[in-house]
Amino acid sequence: MLEKTVATKKSAIIAIYGGGFLVGAAFVFLPSLGKILRDPPYSLSSSIYGLLYFPEIVGAILSALSAGFLQDHFKSKGVFRIGIFFNTIAMILLSIASFIHSSSIYPFLLFETLFYGIGFGLTLAAINHYAAFLFPDTQTKAVTILNALIGGATAVSPIILGFAQSLFSWGIWSIILLIGFVLVFFIPLPQAQIKNSHKLPLRLNIIPFMLAVLIYAICEGSFGSWANVYVSINKGQQAYYGILSLSLFWASMTVFRFIIALVPKRLVPHKYFYFASAISIGLCFLILPALNSALALVLAFVFAGAACSIYYPFSMSYGLINYPQQQTKVAGLMVAALMVGEGIGSFGLGPLQNILPLEKIYLFSALWAIPLFILALKLSRKPVTKQKLA
Secondary structure: OHHHHHHHHHHHHHHHHHHHHHHHHHHOHHHHOHHHHHOOOOOOOHHHHHHOHHHHHHHHHHHHHOHHHHHHHHHHHHHHHHHHHHHHHHHHHHHHHOOOOOOOHHHHHHHHHHHHHHHHHHHHHHHHHHHHHHOHHHHHHHHHHHHHHHHHHHHHHHHHHHHHHHHOOOHHHHHHHHHHHHHHHOOOOOOOOOOOHHHOOOOOOHHHHHHHHHHHHHHHHHHHOOHHHHHHHHOOOOHHHHHHHHHHHHHHHHHHHHHHHHOOOOOOOHHHHHHHHHHHHHHHHHHHHHOOOHHHHHHHHHHHHHHHOOHHHHHHHHHHHHOOOOHHHHHHHHHHHHHHHHHHHHOOHHHHOOOOOHHHHHHHHHHHHHHHHHHHHHHOOOOOOOHHHO
16 A cells, blocks of 8 residues: 555656646747747737737636636546646647648647647646645745746757757657657546635635736746847847747756755745845846847846746745645636736737837836835745634
């Protein structure tokens, strides 16, 4: 019985962290195509390209908000499998789109982002819950490492996509991800649901956690979704530097998540990293508009990745700790907030550039550091709810 339990936990770790890697790799697929889609034969404008993020955001928000409801009906592993299923459909559409070399690709990309958004919302809610469930004594570390792995996937994905494009077609990478999602779908999982959790009231104290994630995601989307375009088009650098900036943004985020997760609390209290993250995000927005050389821009996005590294996983882990009996619902709400913010930072910046250049948008975005810091102070305090009332 003990061996079976250990084996089940091992398979669950592979499924959850493997699913996280795949979702992370797929998450940055569209930003990686930014330069390709802007050039012939596609020639998409900033507004049209930005619109591609809209179905993804809508799908992710709706699915994340429904995660708690779906868990009550399909259990925790059901939520995970439904999410993986939608991700699989998205990769099928993306693989088909890779064979289209005209503007006809656009409808396929729109539906791909919709299905991926649905899958992303459900999968992310499920795997954050599972990470906390599988490692109850080290929840913050487990959730941070999970998100570090997701960030690692987003770091290597643009590089692999570029390599696939140089060999034959970027569709090679989408086909590999498709196979990965199919394999993860069939890995056995334990249930991670607490009985009658849906009957417990979710208090308004969750709002600050959602607000922190929302604002953070606006910042992350402003960096991640536009790094390639900002460097290669707005700053006129070679396409290589745009891809490199995007890749190193996510790579830096990943490395710092791993490093900070491994720092003992007794050595440096984690809340100090939380505060530093908020301030550093604002500094990055201030610095970027003043830079023009390729190397300086790349290094600035490396710094931005480090700045963004732990604000979201720490916010998520603090939320899960505050609501131990409703972790899927809480994770779902926070993922929904994440995607609303990503939508503003990704989709919203497209039309906004008809009014302000991206450099000015980045400059004004430095003000986000103020609410991020205030919320970090609040959320890093002792739990706002007692476990029996969670």
